[in-house]
Amino acid sequence: MVALVDQHGRPIRRQELAGEVQTATVAYLRREFADHPSRGLTPAKLARILEDAEQGDLVAQARLGEDMEEKDAHLYAELSKRRRALLGLDWDLRPPEGATERERRETSRIEALIRELDWEAIVYDAAAAILYGYSCQEIDWERSAGEWRPRAIDYRQPDWFMVQPEARDTLRLRSAGGQGEALRPWGWVVHVHKAKSGYLARGALTRVLAWPFLFRNFSARDMAEFLEIYGLPLRLGRYPNGANEQEKATLMKAVVNIGHAAAGIVPDGMQVEFKEAAKGQSDPFMAMIGWAERSVSKAILGATLTSQTGESGGGSYALGEVHNEVRHDILRSDARQIARTLTQALVVPLVRLNTRLTRMPQWVFDTEQPEDLKAYADALPKLAKVMRIPARWAYDKLRIPQPEGDEPVLEVAAPALPGRAALRDRRAAPPARAAARTAGDDTLVSEWADRLERDHAAAFDNLLAPLRGLLGEVDSLAELRERLADVYDDMPEEQLAQLLHRALAAAELAGRDEVAEQDGGEA
Numbered sequence: 001m002v003a004l005v006d007q008h009g010r011p012i013r014r015q016e017l018a019g020e021v022q023t024a025t026v027a028y029l030r031r032e033f034a035d036h037p038s039r040g041l042t043p044a045k046l047a048r049i050l051e052d053a054e055q056g057d058l059v060a061q062a063r064l065g066e067d068m069e070e071k072d073a074h075l076y077a078e079l080s081k082r083r084r085a086l087l088g089l090d091w092d093l094r095p096p097e098g099a100t101e102r103e104r105r106e107t108s109r110i111e112a113l114i115r116e117l118d119w120e121a122i123v124y125d126a127a128a129a130i131l132y133g134y135s136c137q138e139i140d141w142e143r144s145a146g147e148w149r150p151r152a153i154d155y156r157q158p159d160w161f162m163v164q165p166e167a168r169d170t171l172r173l174r175s176a177g178g179q180g181e182a183l184r185p186w187g188w189v190v191h192v193h194k195a196k197s198g199y200l201a202r203g204a205l206t207r208v209l210a211w212p213f214l215f216r217n218f219s220a221r222d223m224a225e226f227l228e229i230y231g232l233p234l235r236l237g238r239y240p241n242g243a244n245e246q247e248k249a250t251l252m253k254a255v256v257n258i259g260h261a262a263a264g265i266v267p268d269g270m271q272v273e274f275k276e277a278a279k280g281q282s283d284p285f286m287a288m289i290g291w292a293e294r295s296v297s298k299a300i301l302g303a304t305l306t307s308q309t310g311e312s313g314g315g316s317y318a319l320g321e322v323h324n325e326v327r328h329d330i331l332r333s334d335a336r337q338i339a340r341t342l343t344q345a346l347v348v349p350l351v352r353l354n355t356r357l358t359r360m361p362q363w364v365f366d367t368e369q370p371e372d373l374k375a376y377a378d379a380l381p382k383l384a385k386v387m388r389i390p391a392r393w394a395y396d397k398l399r400i401p402q403p404e405g406d407e408p409v410l411e412v413a414a415p416a417l418p419g420r421a422a423l424r425d426r427r428a429a430p431p432a433r434a435a436a437r438t439a440g441d442d443t444l445v446s447e448w449a450d451r452l453e454r455d456h457a458a459a460f461d462n463l464l465a466p467l468r469g470l471l472g473e474v475d476s477l478a479e480l481r482e483r484l485a486d487v488y489d490d491m492p493e494e495q496l497a498q499l500l501h502r503a504l505a506a507a508e509l510a511g512r513d514e515v516a517e518q519d520g521g522e523a
Contacts, residue, residue, distance in 0.1 A: 004352055006185040007344055012352075017141040017148070022173065022184045029160050029174060038067035041217070046210055053201040056165050059174075062158035065132050065206040068213050074293045075209060078300040083127040085331050086338065087120050090366040093347065096359035107361040110350050113149050122189065122346075125155040126338050129193035130300075132158040133204030134171060137189040139346075148353035150346075153189060168199040186349040191341040193334070208299045216292035219285045238271045301327050328369070335365035373398060462492050 004012035037049055037060045053061035069076050093111040095104045129135035142151040161171045162180050172180030195205040237255040239248055251270050342363045351357050376398060395402050403409050466487040474480045
């Protein structure tokens with residue numbers, strides 16, 4: 001049996017794949033509960049979390065990312081748009097370049113195995129790496145009916161993983177000893193998604209979004225405090241000289257409660273005064289919140305007009321289209337990164353375990369936008385007159401599959417030649433027909449001419465085929481003249497004769513109808 005190795009050269013043990021998943025032996029990770037680092041978040045605490053991640057401790061940064069996604073509705077909505085856009089893309093396994101029939105057949109078999117899985121969840125969970133910088137899904141393998149296939153592919157929490165300071169791009173499963181365990185070969189779908197260049201911990205979008213999240217929370221809290229007292233008058237309590245602490249406390253309680261209950265009592269000799277209502281406005285707080293949300297939209301989607309209107313209530317349509325193009329560029333980048341991961345972590349193991357192929361198929365998302373069919377339908381006939389255009393290019397550009405073998409194809413329906421009903425209709429109202437004769441007859445003649453032109457093309461092709469063959473064989477006009485009579489008997493004229501017979505019959509019927517119409521009009 002041929003020894004199997006992964007992309008890093010590590011040996012693959014089939015009995016290990018068939019056993020328990022790696023996380024079955026680290027039960028303490030399942031018993032951990034998040035400490036929610038966003039609680040009481042300050043600039044100093046955030047800086048410490050980011051520094052710890054740079055040194056290999058990814059736990060706090062990963063948990064902060066989860067808190068941000070849960071607590072900030074705007075961030076969640078924008079991130080959800082980007083992740084769910086991937087689910088709207090078609091995908092397939094593309095055989096290697098110049099694939100043999102066997103390679104195409106095996107590629108189709110592996111694709112069928114993948115489509116039996118919950119591939120939408122696999123793609124969506126892989127896209128979690130957009131926020132955290134990485135996403136890990138554990139593969140539970142089984143052997144069934146002679147084939148290796150995943151029984152399940154389960155998403156694992158990002159705070160289960162760590163990196164070592166000396167290998168900051170290699171994820172390891174956290175362990176009690178603090179050094180972590182190497183991830184089992186072919187046991188994981190590990191997707192590393194780079195929001196920016198740098199080590200794995202610094203490539204997370206969490207680090208970019210954390211600061212707008214922090215400042216937005218500060219502004220939201222300040223605005224809530226402002227709204228709590230906005231419009232309420234200042235309540236000032238006065239106590240006489242010599243009042244003891246208990247009397248002061250009683251007065252303070254009355255001052256506080258009178259704002260909510262609109263009633264209260266105070267001891268004799270004390271009084272409560274109502275000063276001018278609190279003034280101010282919420283604009284500064286909303287400006288900060290708006291800045292933070294626009295920053296989040298730019299970081300996730302690359303623009304703001306694809307998610308919200310401008311401050312004036314609208315935006316330029318042209319600018320919105322440009323921003324939509326930017327968003328599509330981001331989608332293409334996400335799809336290509338995830339496709340590379342799924343090819344390496346899922347397709348390659350399935351191919352190696354179930355086939356003898358040496359060249360690997362590729363997972364490919366269809367990210368091309370459909371072309372304007374109407375524009376191409378107008379332009380291609382004109383361009384074909386001045387240049388040679390490969391049919392394959394047109395098929396690929398318009399995303400229309402080429403027919404295979406005798407597969408039925410769409411054809412332009414030929415207009416039917418007028419029958420008895422049409423001729424009766426032409427005689428039904430001679431004066432009216434005479435008034436529209438110029439336009440109507442021209443249209444009818446044009447339809448007949450188009451029909452005959454299409455029909456006679458095939459007839460002439462068959463008729464002239466022997467002559468074309470002769471032209472390719474002779475070297476001079478003299479030789480052509482001598483051999484022309486030899487091919488005359490090989491030229492099939494039956495189809496052309498039938499066509500001419502039909503054309504003459506149609507012309508005779510049209511002439512009779514015209515004479516009858518003129519006689520009817522004169523009568």
